[in-house]
Amino acid sequence: MPDADYAEAKELYELGKMRLSDLAERFNVSRQGLWKKFKKDGVVYGSRAAEVSAAVSAGVKQAVTSTVGQQVSQALERYNDKRAEWIEETRTSGYKSLKQADMLAKKIVADAVKNSASMRTTDDDLKAVARFQKILVENTLTRLDILRANDMIDEDDLPEIHFEDLTDEDILKHHRENGLIEEGEDPDAILAELNNVEIDD
Known part of the structure; x- marks a missing residue:
């Protein structure tokens, strides 16, 4: 039996993938002869089966982790897409509900005045x-807190920063207005001096 075939047969036997009879048939050798060779080399059936199990488990774990990771990522994307909408909806509905409660309180007082009833x-x-009203406020604030509304920044609310180069005239005007x-004094000399100032990091 060639060494390469024996190495393959040994591997299959130790991993528990094939029995002696199957190996003998596959490699066209006698079952008895293969058994003697395995016994001599201390080859035990299934002695490395744990390797296969571990490899399968690792593969399954990796697949599950990857799938779960994708699902979590997709869920986060959906949440972030909806979050701004939910925050606005919570604020709007909270405001409307509080407005209704305010109107209800005013109606109660107005009815009492109309009927000349005591305010008691x-x-x-x-x-x-x-x-x-207290329940409405607490519910609204709780929902906004869960949605982390204070952390939400609307890109439209961000300030715009404009960078403009100052002309020599702008620089001189600034220095004059601030008494510098x-x-x-000669404007050219002042500008030359200002342009030569080294700025420390």
């Missing part, structure tokens, strides 16, 4: 409205 008669109703140069 409105206490229970106004307390109920106040509790309702006197009226009689």
Whole structure:
């Protein structure tokens, strides 16, 4: 039996992939002769089967991790896409609900005045409205906190920065207005001096 065939047969046997009879048939050797050779070399059936199991587990784990990672990434993208919309919706609905509660409180007071009733008669109703308002505020703030609304920056709200080169005239004007140069000084000399100033890092 050639060395290459024996090495392959040994590998298959130790990994538990093929039995003696299968190997004998595959490599066209006697089962007995192969067994003697394995016994002499201390080859044990399935002794390296754990390697296959570990490799399979690692492959499955990698596939699962990759899939989960993709799913998490997609979920985050969907969340971020919707987040600004949810924040705006929460603020709008919270404002509308509080406005309704405010109108309800005003109606209770207006009805009491219209019916010439004592304001004490409105206490229970106004307390109920106040509790309702408190719940609305807490719910709105909680939702905004969960959505991390304070961390959300709208690109349209960012300040714009414009860089412009100052002309010599602009520089001289600035220095004059801040009393850094006197009226009689030579503008060319001042500009030459300013341009030669080294700026320390």
